[in-house]
Amino acid sequence: MQCPKCRAPMHTFNRSGVQIEQCSGCRGIFLDYGELEHIAQLEANWAPQAAAPPPPAPPQQPYPPAGGPAWGAPQHGHHHGGHHYPRRKKGGMSGLFFSS
Amino acid sequence: MSEAAEAAALAAALTGDEPVVLADRPDGTVVRIGDAVVKAHGEDTDVAALAARVRAAAHPALAGVLLPPLPPLPPGTVSLLHDGRPATVWPYGAPVDPEAVPWEAAGALLARLHAVPPAVPGPLPPAGGPARAARALARLRAARLPSARAAVRDAAARILATPVPVRSVALCHGDFHLGQLVRYPADGGVWRLIDVDDLGIGDPAWDLARPAAWFAAGLLPAEDWHRLLHAYQTAAGTGGEDPWPALDGPARVLTAQCAARALVRAAATGRPPEPEDEALFISCLRIAALP
Numbered sequence: 001m002q003c004p005k006c007r008a009p010m011h012t013f014n015r016s017g018v019q020i021e022q023c024s025g026c027r028g029i030f031l032d033y034g035e036l037e038h039i040a041q042l043e044a045n046w047a048p049q050a051a052a053p054p055p056p057a058p059p060q061q062p063y064p065p066a067g068g069p070a071w072g073a074p075q076h077g078h079h080h081g082g083h084h085y086p087r088r089k090k091g092g093m094s095g096l097f098f099s100s
Numbered sequence: 101m102s103e104a105a106e107a108a109a110l111a112a113a114l115t116g117d118e119p120v121v122l123a124d125r126p127d128g129t130v131v132r133i134g135d136a137v138v139k140a141h142g143e144d145t146d147v148a149a150l151a152a153r154v155r156a157a158a159h160p161a162l163a164g165v166l167l168p169p170l171p172p173l174p175p176g177t178v179s180l181l182h183d184g185r186p187a188t189v190w191p192y193g194a195p196v197d198p199e200a201v202p203w204e205a206a207g208a209l210l211a212r213l214h215a216v217p218p219a220v221p222g223p224l225p226p227a228g229g230p231a232r233a234a235r236a237l238a239r240l241r242a243a244r245l246p247s248a249r250a251a252v253r254d255a256a257a258r259i260l261a262t263p264v265p266v267r268s269v270a271l272c273h274g275d276f277h278l279g280q281l282v283r284y285p286a287d288g289g290v291w292r293l294i295d296v297d298d299l300g301i302g303d304p305a306w307d308l309a310r311p312a313a314w315f316a317a318g319l320l321p322a323e324d325w326h327r328l329l330h331a332y333q334t335a336a337g338t339g340g341e342d343p344w345p346a347l348d349g350p351a352r353v354l355t356a357q358c359a360a361r362a363l364v365r366a367a368a369t370g371r372p373p374e375p376e377d378e379a380l381f382i383s384c385l386r387i388a389a390l391p
Contacts, residue, residue, distance in 0.1 A: 008248040071386040073318030097279040
């Protein structure tokens with residue numbers, strides 16, 4: 001879709017199950033109907049946990065978490081959260097097969 | 101006679117098989133004839149540098165890592181086509197199936213390449229990564245882009261113009277991506293690296309920067325990235341170390357370089373960028389927004 005403000009294309013992200021569109025031009029964020037409420041609800045559910053004792057250590061992973069850069073895509077922030085994102089559909093890697 | 105036809109004729113003379121064009125781009129034409137592949141290199145190729153790179157591919161220290169050039173041409177021999185473009189001849193290897201990427205083999209091959217003492221295969225020019233980035237910046241600056249792309253263009257240009265400190269020096273591929281792996285012999289052989297056009301001395305982190313950029317953009321699943329990284333670090337003896345202090349700079353450049361290429365291509369063809377390109381654009385904006 002196109003950004004309603006600057007007309008640049010918007011890119012879809014999935015954060016904690018909420019679809020958000022971010023504009024590649026002005027970086028504005030577009031939320032569908034109900035998504036703001038969904039985020040508010042997630043926030044409300046999260047707040048009590050903050051006061052609770054720290055969660056147990058994450059289970060052992062096959063590889064040590066190697067992190068990512070400070071500018072990595074949003075899903076990297078959830079590395080330890082046990083939240084699994086679906087694998088990208090094929091096509092997301094086609095540019096990895098050519099020189100640039 | 102076109103470069104592709106001339107390259108085909110050269111290979112046909114060697115093998116007697118029917119030619120198939122594998123790639124025909126301004127920077128190189130690749131034709132397969134039977135078990136031989138001929139590459140007609142770009143017209144601005146430095147022939148002496150290419151000859152040094154082909155000799156390195158034939159060096160015993162790189163056996164099993166780089167695909168060696170095909171006899172009967174002596175190693176390092178570069179044929180010249182009628183227009184002066186150099187041509188090289190290689191055995192045919194089977195490319196990567198995108199559904200079954202050999203991440204472990206890729207990581208181990210790059211680690212083995214980087215472990216070869218740079219002076220062993222003979223004097224080599226600098227690896228081509230930084231020069232590729234400079235060319236991408238020049239093309240980006242020369243392109244006429246729609247104003248809606250100004251933010252991405254400025255971000256990519258700024259990243260590409262930012263010098264990246266060299267943290268270590270090794271023998272590098274110079275343009276590693278998944279199209280640079282072939283299985284040789286084609287049926288059941290082992291994976292090798294191909295395309296020596298950018299082979300040379302440089303910071304080895306650049307060879308991991310393309311997949312690192314795809315991972316950071318959210319395009320390469322973390323599982324695949326960790327398979328590559330784990331294999332690389334295991335073979336290099338650096339398991340458990342944080343790779344990002346070394347990767348950060350080159351991965352930013354490759355992000356911006358691929359974004360720049362997509363912007364220029366979209367402007368030239370009039371077709372909108374792919375969703376994959378949009379993810380790289382967003383990465384550029386995230387980098388530009390860093391304090």
